[in-house]
Amino acid sequence: MARLIVLNGPPGCGKSTIARRYADDHLGTLALDVDRVRDLISGAPGETGRMARDVAVAAARVHLASGHDVVVPQFLGRPEFLDRLADLAADVGVPFHEVVLYDSKENALRRFAARGTVRATPEELSDYHDNLVALMAARRPTVIHSREGDPDHTYRALLAVLGGSGQG
Template sequence: MARLVLINGAPASGKSTLAHLLAQERALTLVLDLDAIRGSLGRWAEDPVTAGHAARALGLAMAEAHLRSGWDVIVPQFLQRAELVLALAEVSMRTGAEFVEVALVSDPDEATRRFAARAGSTDANHRDAELLQDVPGAEPIEVMYAAMIELLRSRPATRYVRTRAGDVDGTYADLLRAVAAARETAE
């Protein structure tokens, strides 16, 4: 059975790194990075809200097509509202795929430190995240992190993985256990 794995977590929590590691577990698994899709849209920064909606629509269509083909999809995304979670769950139901929700957690101060440590990164997604933080009215990482935790409280099936700063292998082992536990519960 195909599965759709949502990895939620603050910026710099290791979502993308862990998603790419997890993708190596099963052939043709798609790491569906919505921020990369948004970054592929011309002049997206002129209207980041519309660009974000367009990227999500494209991402959902891609996820559905890939799941219908019988392959897994992993979505590493920092979410604070339920809309995309519910849309991903709906795609899973329509395609008969298993839906696994995982959240990478630390604490708000750690999340803020990790985000700040990436300043000046050459990675396009990291630069874009910095750009979005500089938009007038953007909420601080601590506020966004609190909103994510509030969302997670409403999602009882979410499996939590405490990130280990500097220990990718240990965090990845915990992620594998969380995904396996979610699968056991689903069966």
């Protein structure tokens, strides 16, 4: 049975890497990076973000209905998009897995800076992390502690959470 997996967490914690690896190991899986979809849409950032989420939900619906997994690696500090994805999974009749790849604020801020592509100030990044922690307290997702430089650990932990350890 297909499933919808959301990999939430701060930038730099391995969401895209783990999503790509999952897709590579589970044929037919759509690794749906909303940021990449947003980059394909012209317009003002706020508007393109909303449109990208709409496109992502539509693409996920089609893919799930065809019987294939969808994994969404996305930093989400507010519940609205998570709620839309949970509703989508319920509408299509597939399991929904909300997973946070987590690291401490100090490590996350250092990892943000090391990426060199973050367009936010350290204060904004700190606020984003605080929002994620508050969201985690409210929603109680599955939390996997992301070990910097050890994506194998994170991937094995994800497979354990999903109840499978091999290829799909």
